[in-house]
Amino acid sequence: MKTRITELLGIEHPIIQGGMHFVGLAELAAAVSNAGGLGIITALTQATPELLAKEIARCRDMTDKPFGVNLTFLPAFAKPPYPEYIRAIIEGGVKVVETAGRNPESVMPYLKAAGIKVIHKCTSVRHSLKAEAIGCDAVSVDGFECGGHPGEDDVPNFILLPRAAEELKIPFVASGGMADGRSLVAALVLGAEGMNMGTRFIATKEAPVHDNVKQAIVAASELDTRLIMRGLRNTERVLNNSGVERVLAIEREKGAALTIADLYGQVAGIYPKVMRDGDMEAGAWSCGMVAGLIHDVPSVKELIDRIMREADTLINQRLAGIVRA
Ligand SMILES: Cc1cc2nc3c(=O)[nH]c(=O)nc-3n(C[C@H](O)[C@H](O)[C@H](O)COP(=O)(O)O)c2cc1C
Numbered sequence: 551m552k553t554r555i556t557e558l559l560g561i562e563h564p565i566i567q568g569g570m571h572f573v574g575l576a577e578l579a580a581a582v583s584n585a586g587g588l589g590i591i592t593a594l595t596q597a598t599p600e601l602l603a604k605e606i607a608r609c610r611d612m613t614d615k616p617f618g619v620n621l622t623f624l625p626a627f628a629k630p631p632y633p634e635y636i637r638a639i640i641e642g643g644v645k646v647v648e649t650a651g652r653n654p655e656s657v658m659p660y661l662k663a664a665g666i667k668v669i670h671k672c673t674s675v676r677h678s679l680k681a682e683a684i685g686c687d688a689v690s691v692d693g694f695e696c697g698g699h700p701g702e703d704d705v706p707n708f709i710l711l712p713r714a715a716e717e718l719k720i721p722f723v724a725s726g727g728m729a730d731g732r733s734l735v736a737a738l739v740l741g742a743e744g745m746n747m748g749t750r751f752i753a754t755k756e757a758p759v760h761d762n763v764k765q766a767i768v769a770a771s772e773l774d775t776r777l778i779m780r781g782l783r784n785t786e787r788v789l790n791n792s793g794v795e796r797v798l799a800i801e802r803e804k805g806a807a808l809t810i811a812d813l814y815g816q817v818a819g820i821y822p823k824v825m826r827d828g829d830m831e832a833g834a835w836s837c838g839m840v841a842g843l844i845h846d847v848p849s850v851k852e853l854i855d856r857i858m859r860e861a862d863t864l865i866n867q868r869l870a871g872i873v874r875a
Contacts, residue, residue, distance in 0.1 A: 554721035555744040562586030564744025569620020572825035580612035581756035581850035590618040599634035606642035618646035640664040673701030689722040696726025697838030715741025729843040731860020749838040760828030772842025793833035
């Protein structure tokens with residue numbers, strides 16, 4: 551399949567693995583890139599820029615295909631040394647960066663001077679247009695369904711993607727709720743040039759997380775995610791568990807007086823406990839509604855090959871058959 555995204559990134563299939571805290575390590579990124587998509591290492595999972603440089607080198611040992619690095623600007627409890635992380639990305643020879651959180655305007659000159667393609671992940675048309683205006687090469691449009699931070703507008707992809715298509719000149723990929731060949735074809739029809747998946751890639755053989763996490767995703771239905779931190783305008787979609795129930799109880803109790811400090815114990819430092827140790831009740835971790843569409847734990851290559859086969863059959867048989875009739 552050839553789209554503006556495969557051309558821009560030099561990849562075979564229009565499928566990107568979004569940055570994921572404590573999931574986007576070299577093993578997963580390399581597996582996705584080797585299977586013809588774009589794998590992405592998550593910069594801030596590496597505690598220091600030096601460790602990120604090592605992770606980039608490790609990924610390069612595992613693949614000779616292009617891969618990217620995610621740089622997330624979120625309201626963090628401790629401000630990471632972003633200039634040093636960017637230096638590690640540039641010196642590591644990485645050619646694609648996925649930015650997220652606030653807009654990357656302040657870092658664009660450094661990334662562009664290094665010949666890096668920037669894909670900004672946004673949850674609204676206005677933020678996508680801003681990304682286009684500041685020189686981003688593409689956007690990843692994250693609908694309300696998505697795992698992680700869906701923003702505060704609550705617009706799902708059936709509306710958000712065609713709205714993005716109406717306004718944007720740069721190419722965009724659909725993100726949030728994407729799982730299979732149906733998702734890819736739908737994304738293309740709605741105007742996207744490919745798709746970005748998070749949750750689906752966690753339930754793969756190569757994802758370097760505890761098996762409990764993969765099994766929790768397979769067991770979950772589309773009804774099992776919750777939205778936390780709405781009152782802080784830092785909404786996160788997470789898989790429900792007893793830690794999340796505690797967050798929601800604190801949010802109800804504090805009401806408008808809620809501050810991030812009230813939730814610190816339930817949302818800070820949770821990822822290693824869940825992803826590495828498999829403690830599924832530890833607290834809040836991002837997960838998309840798409841869990842309801844995930845029923846197995848294939849290898850990344852099996853998953854991507856299956857998606858491309860399904861997409862081909864849908865376009866050339868189902869849709870072509872409907873049109874011919
Ligand atoms: C466990 C998990 C961790 C994530 N961590 C990050 C992150 O650190 N930075 C980021 O930009 N997006 C993060 N995301 C969002 C994904 O990159 C992607 O946009 C999202 O998962 C797409 O929605 P989906 O899960 O429905 O596929 C995370 C998602 C998950 C599921």
